[in-house]
Amino acid sequence: MKRTIALTISALTLSAISVVGFGQAAQAAPCGYNFCLFEHDNFRGLSWQTITEGNCENVAANMNNKASSMANLSNDRVWFYNKRNCVGPDGYQARQRSEDKDLTNNGFDNKTSSIYS
Structure with a gap:
């Protein structure tokens, strides 16, 4: 159970970082x-x-x-x-x-x- 919670939290953290990173990249010149x-x-x-x-x-x-x-x-x-x-x-x-x-x-x-x- 602890392992499942830890994996879920890790996946959510990576998802949040990806969304924040995408938002910043969209504002900068390519x-x-x-x-x-x-x-x-x-x-x-x-x-x-x-x-x-x-x-x-x-x-x-x-x-x-x-x-x-x-x-x-x-x-x-x-x-x-x-x-x-x-x-x-x-x-x-x-x-x-x-x-x-x-x-x-x-x-x-x-x-x-x-x-x-």
Whole structure:
């Protein structure tokens, strides 16, 4: 009897953890790397994902000047540039551990060509 109760409590605890975990994941951007750009608002459409390494990186050709949302899951600030090879002034800065569901309000919607972290 004690064993049955213990197994039932363990199963209920795991179920509760799964539900809480699912709720939290549903609110976060679907990004498996340190940094992600998304083609559309609200983390939808095509995506470009990378690991921030402290250097300039060009956005993939299929996402060049098409990013409308981003998730920066890294511990680094990321600077966005509207030209390849991080040339010219940066147009937007993403704080570490931040998300932006719509880059329009920052004046950098569909403009990112390269990033620096």
